[in-house]
Structure formats: C-alpha cells, structure tokens
Amino acid sequence: MTTGSILSSIHYADSIRRNRVSLSLMVLILAAVVPLAGNLIWGAAYFTDVQILLGGSVLNLLFFLTAFLINRKFSPAVTKIYPEPGQSVRRVLSWFVLYGAVSVTAFLLAMIIYSQTHLFGYHFNLTHTLWAVFAIGSGSLTAAGLTELIFAFSQWKNDLQELNQMEQRQLQAELDTVKQQVNPHFLFNCLNSLSVLISEAPATAEKFVDEMSKVYRYLLSVYGPDKEDDLVPLEAELRFIRSYIYLLETRYENGIRFVVEVADIYLSGQIAPLSLQVLVDNAVRHNIISPEATLQICIKTTATGQLEVSNNLQRRVVSMSFTEAGLATLISRYKLLFNQAGTIQVKEEPARFTVILPLIYT
Known part of the structure; x- marks a missing residue:
C-alpha cells in the first residue's frame, strides 16, 4: 500500500x-x-x-x-x-x-x-x-x-x-540525502575493489560486477521513477542484501562474516526497502573490521515473526555520520508508515548490538 x-x-x-x-x-x-x-x-x-x-x-x-x-x-x-x-x-x-x-x-x-x-x-x-x-x-x-x-x-x-504530511516529506528528504551520500561512497569503494580484482583475480572480478549490477538494479527498482510501493517483500530484500554482502565480503575478505538464517514462512512479510542495507552499513561504519577482529553480522527471523539484525561490538570512534542518521531515519520512517505496529526495537548490550524490525503483512 x-x-x-x-x-x-x-x-x-x-x-x-x-x-x-x-x-x-x-x-x-x-x-x-x-x-x-x-x-x-x-x-x-x-x-x-x-x-x-x-x-x-x-x-x-x-x-x-x-x-x-x-x-x-x-x-x-x-x-x-x-x-x-x-x-x-x-x-x-x-x-x-x-x-x-x-x-x-x-x-x-x-x-x-x-x-x-x-x-x-x-x-x-x-x-x-x-x-x-x-x-x-x-x-x-x-x-x-x-x-x-x-x-x-x-x-x-x-x-x-x-x-x-510535512513530517513525511521531511523524512523523504532525509532519505534522499542518505541515498545521495551512500551511493557515490559505496560506488567509489566498489570501483577500487574492482580495479584490484581485474588484475589479480579476473574470475572474481566478473562475479563482483554481476553482484554489483544486481545491487544497483534493486536500488533503481525501489527508488526509481517506476516505484509503486513503500514496502517490499522480505524475499526481495534478502536477494538484494546477499549481493550487497558479497561486495562487502570481497572488499574486507576475512574481516567480516555474515550469517543469514531466515525461515521460509516469513519470506512473504514486507519491510521498508533498503532497511537491511541501513543496518549493515551502520554496523560496518561503527565497528573495527580486520582479520584479527572479525565483524560478525547476523540476520535472522525470531520465533515471533520479526526480523533481527545483530552484530558483535568492537567499536571505533567515529563522528556522527549519514549511516547513523540513516538508522534514526529508518526508525522514524517505520513509525510514520505503521504507527505503533511498525516500532523498531534497538538493544545495546556490552558485547552486542541488535535491531529488531517488524514484518508487515498486508
């Protein structure tokens, strides 16, 4: 809707x-x-x-x-x-x-x-x-x-x-700002990784380009001129985030590890587009990533039919960024779209950071 x-x-x-x-x-x-x-x-x-x-x-x-x-x-x-x-x-x-x-x-x-x-x-x-x-x-x-x-x-x-309506327009403007910042930044990093792969691992470079094209096709489908809905099926969002994960794993190699455990019965649930990207970017931006200190990001469904995204905490000092603003904007977006039914839960423990997203069924 x-x-x-x-x-x-x-x-x-x-x-x-x-x-x-x-x-x-x-x-x-x-x-x-x-x-x-x-x-x-x-x-x-x-x-x-x-x-x-x-x-x-x-x-x-x-x-x-x-x-x-x-x-x-x-x-x-x-x-x-x-x-x-x-x-x-x-x-x-x-x-x-x-x-x-x-x-x-x-x-x-x-x-x-x-x-x-x-x-x-x-x-x-x-x-x-x-x-x-x-x-x-x-x-x-x-x-x-x-x-x-x-x-x-x-x-x-x-x-x-x-x-x-003014709040929704302001929220959309904030989302547009986030997109304008994240897309060039992400593209620049991808091109840097690709330039290295072309000379060192041509087969991997070909796979990298394929996954990168899937990412940008999805971005166009959810934010392009033909966009119809404010929600996307979880199944489509997961396909996108798997391609996105591949790009990050290629870039950081052994410094980052993803676990995706989503029950099939929840794939028809809907979420706001790019919700998972915002949460993954938030984890990447605010934590140390290295082979000696692997960042582990887990995406799974809960027994109550919610989507949980969590990561181990190994913080690095960063200033307020568009990714942190993106998390706040995502929370506001769910509240505006779904009122209390769309409330996002954020839990911060000494060693783990968790965000729980509601799945919407229409």
Whole structure:
C-alpha cells in the first residue's frame, strides 16, 4: 500500500465520519423541534389526537427538513468568508443569522398555510407564534455554536494531518540525502575493489560486477521513477542484501562474516526497502573490521515473526555520520508508515548490538 493510498483512505474515512455526524445532528434536532413545534401550534390536542400527532408531525418534519437542508447547503459559505481561527465570533453570528432566518421563514410559511387552510383546526395565535420564534432563535444559536465546534475540530484534524504530511516529506528528504551520500561512497569503494580484482583475480572480478549490477538494479527498482510501493517483500530484500554482502565480503575478505538464517514462512512479510542495507552499513561504519577482529553480522527471523539484525561490538570512534542518521531515519520512517505496529526495537548490550524490525503483512 502506497503512502498516497493510505492518505486517500484517511480522507475517505473522514468524509464518512463527517456525514455521519451531520446525519446524527439532523436526527437529534428534528426529533426535538418537530414535537415542540406541534405543541406550540395545536396545543394539547397535538398529543391527544392521533390524527393531529401523525399528520402534523409529518408536515412539520417536511418544513423543518427543508430548512435543515437549505442551512446545510449554504453553511460552508460562512467558512469560506471567515476561514481564520480568530474569526470564530463572526462565524457563529453568521451561522446564527443564516439558521435563524431560514428556520423562522420555514416556520412562518407553515403558519400561513396552516392558518389559511385551518389544518387540523389550527387558528393563528400570536403568543404561541412569538414563543415559537423565540425557541427557533435559541435553537439556531445553539446550532451555530455546535457548527463552530465541529468546524474547529475538523480544522484541528486537518492541521494534524498536514503536520504528518510535512513530517513525511521531511523524512523523504532525509532519505534522499542518505541515498545521495551512500551511493557515490559505496560506488567509489566498489570501483577500487574492482580495479584490484581485474588484475589479480579476473574470475572474481566478473562475479563482483554481476553482484554489483544486481545491487544497483534493486536500488533503481525501489527508488526509481517506476516505484509503486513503500514496502517490499522480505524475499526481495534478502536477494538484494546477499549481493550487497558479497561486495562487502570481497572488499574486507576475512574481516567480516555474515550469517543469514531466515525461515521460509516469513519470506512473504514486507519491510521498508533498503532497511537491511541501513543496518549493515551502520554496523560496518561503527565497528573495527580486520582479520584479527572479525565483524560478525547476523540476520535472522525470531520465533515471533520479526526480523533481527545483530552484530558483535568492537567499536571505533567515529563522528556522527549519514549511516547513523540513516538508522534514526529508518526508525522514524517505520513509525510514520505503521504507527505503533511498525516500532523498531534497538538493544545495546556490552558485547552486542541488535535491531529488531517488524514484518508487515498486508
């Protein structure tokens, strides 16, 4: 699933939630307004006469439902005129005027029709009408306040979503920086190794070129213009890292040793591309590598279906580097993509450094 599709799903879910809230408010408001209006229009007979109760309720429902739909249609115009957070009072007053004008107009129109037709024995009563107008005004003010609360909550969610998108863009920029740094550096080292192999071991040089081409094909597939997904199968990542391991083993010879023990049942799990490269580079960068002090890097799956990458510690003093930044960026990337489900565990013991990656199944 791509980041774009995830965000589209979020927008769709928000739209559904907003429609549900609007529908719930409509039902609650009409459930209160319709019987109140019926009582003010027909008095006690509204509740004692079944014909008036049913017929009057249906007619009142039609009038107030029409008013509600008109208000809902024109309500967004207020936020377009007064969109700023500091314009709450103007928005509430505008909604109050809109809701009050439409609702009172609908009510008075109903009164005129009921009075002219003497519907269910109705006769115009000024006192009841004024009370009804007052009740409608109070309800309109309450509705305006509720609308402002819903708008403020929606704005808060939008701001939070924009902040998350900014974090994702910043993270992508950091990843791009890491790639720009690691690719030339890695290529330079590979070419140095290749120049030595061509003269000393031509057969090994041919194998080296083949594995190097696999590495760069994979880099293009996960970060090139045709990239589709934010995740790759563990099986594909392992094929890449085995080629990458070959290049490192050729360069460092007996100074580095890899152990890969991954159960087949977990090969369909997915991880962020180049996760293993970041962790391997982090181990290589921060530890001494020599035939006398072999760096051992182990990649294996755990009994709980996670991916564990560990190495023995034989630290050398280095300044903050792009590989260390790459590990921090990888941790942030998993948190942003998968929330708590994608949390990376880092364990540092006196003699061993371990990183545990979650495998994602979609």
